[in-house]
Amino acid sequence: MQLSPRQEKIVEIVKRHGPITSHQIAEMLNLTRAALRPDLAILTMSGILEARPRVGYVYHGKPAQALVAEEIRKIKVGDVKGLPKVIRYDASVYDAIVTLFLEDVGTLMVVDSEGHLEGVVSRKDLLKAAIGDTSNLKTMPVSVVMTRMPNIICTTPEESVLTAAQKIIEHEVDALPVVRPVAGKEKKLEVIGRITKTTITRLFVELGTAGR
Ligand code: ADP
Numbered sequence: 001m002q003l004s005p006r007q008e009k010i011v012e013i014v015k016r017h018g019p020i021t022s023h024q025i026a027e028m029l030n031l032t033r034a035a036l037r038p039d040l041a042i043l044t045m046s047g048i049l050e051a052r053p054r055v056g057y058v059y060h061g062k063p064a065q066a067l068v069a070e071e072i073r074k075i076k077v078g079d080v081k082g083l084p085k086v087i088r089y090d091a092s093v094y095d096a097i098v099t100l101f102l103e104d105v106g107t108l109m110v111v112d113s114e115g116h117l118e119g120v121v122s123r124k125d126l127l128k129a130a131i132g133d134t135s136n137l138k139t140m141p142v143s144v145v146m147t148r149m150p151n152i153i154c155t156t157p158e159e160s161v162l163t164a165a166q167k168i169i170e171h172e173v174d175a176l177p178v179v180r181p182v183a184g185k186e187k188k189l190e191v192i193g194r195i196t197k198t199t200i201t202r203l204f205v206e207l208g209t210a211g212r
Contacts, residue, residue, distance in 0.1 A: 001046055001070070003043075003048075004039070006029070006039055007039050007042065007043060009029065010025060010029070010036070010039055010040070010043060010049075011043065011048060011049070011059065013025055013028055013029075014049055014057045014058065014059045015059045018056065018057055018058040018059050019052060019055045019056035019057065019058045020056045020057055021056040021057070022036055022037075022040060022056075022057065024056070025040075025057065040057070044057075047060055047066060048060055068207075071207075072161075072162055072207070073160055073162055074160075075160065075161045075162075075203070076157060076158060076159065076160060076161065077155050077156060077157050077158070077159045077160070077161055077164050077178055077193075077195055078157030078158065078178075079161070080161055080195070080199055080202075080203055081157065081178045081192075081193035081194065081195055081199070082193060082194050082195070082196065082199055083193060083194070084109055084177065084178070084191045084192060084193050084194050085099075085103045085105045085107075085108055085109065085194065086108060086109045086110070086111045086115070086191055087099050087108045087109075087110055087111070087121070087142060088110070088111060088112070088113065088142075089110050089111065089112055089118045089119070089141065089142065089143040089146075090141050090142075090143070091141065091142050092137065092138050092139060092140060092141060092142065093126060093129045093130070093137045093138075093140045093141075093142055093144075093145060094137040094138040095142070096108060096121055096126055096142045097126050097130065097137075100123060100126065105175075105196075106122060106123045106174050106175070106196075107120060107121070107122045107123070107173075107174055107175035107194075107196070108120070108121050108142075109177045109191045109194065110142055110143065110146045111191055115190060115191065116182060116185075116188045116189060116190060116191075117149060117152060117154070117177055117179060117188075117189045117190070117191050118143065118146070118148060118149060119143065119146035119147055119148040119149060119152060120146060120147050120152055120173075120175070120177065121142055121145060121146040121147070122147075122173075122174065122175075125145045125146060125147070126145065128145065129144075129145045149189075150187075152177065153167050153171045153173060153176055154176060154177050154178070154179045154189065155167065155176045155177075155178050155179075155195055156178065156179060156180060157178060157180070157192070157193070161195070161199075161200070161203065164176055164195045164200075165200045168195075168197060168200070174196055174197050175194050175195065175196040175197070176194065176195045176196075177189075177191050177193075177194055178191070178192050178193035178194055178195060179191055179192065180192055
């Protein structure tokens with residue numbers, strides 16, 4: 001929430017002199033109490049100030065954090081998602097390893113010939129395949145080692161990035177495919193992006209350095 005210059009002044013006064021009555025605030029600002037009423041209403045409704053009966057206004061302290069949380073909850077997956085990095089289900093494990101290096105990612109989304117999500121393959125899935133019998137890496141399809149649908153944790157462009165980050169933590173994965181339903185094909189999902197731990201870290205840095 002963006003405060004007006006006058007509202008910021010009121011907050012400063014209450015921080016310094018609270019508890020303070022509206023009468024005293026009005027005097028300090030050379031305003032009538034009536035003129036002050038809408039600003040005080042906004043500041044108390046948003047939780048920045050608390051109106052204590054027969055005592056006056058006090059500064060609440062907590063809202064700065066609440067405001068940051070409010071801003072973060074407004075950011076949608078669609079605002080920050082990256083390009084999907086995909087591989088076909090019939091590509092070999094060897095090809096998947098090469099793609100991982102070429103694309104410089106840790107997770108690939110596995111899709112069918114129409115681009116619909118079939119599974120996810122992570123670097124550890126590929127490492128596991130590569131420490132076993134390595135003679136068939138070029139013939140073994142990636143679909144053998146991937147985690148497959150319907151066990152894939154996904155997100156959508158409309159979902160809040162906070163919810164996506166909670167899914168990453170809760171399910172202990174590095175990346176989520178961003179998907180949308182395919183018209184006329186129930187249960188099929190089109191991959192339109194990805195959210196990774198790096199996406200969240202980058203956003204965290206952007207938020208922390210905004211306005212500097
Ligand atoms: P790493 O290989 O670095 O451990 P992850 O922690 O992302 O990478 O993967 C752990 C396991 O979870 C792997 O077996 C992978 O196939 C699976 N996995 C990765 N992302 C997802 C996802 N979004 N939904 C379901 N399973 C996933």
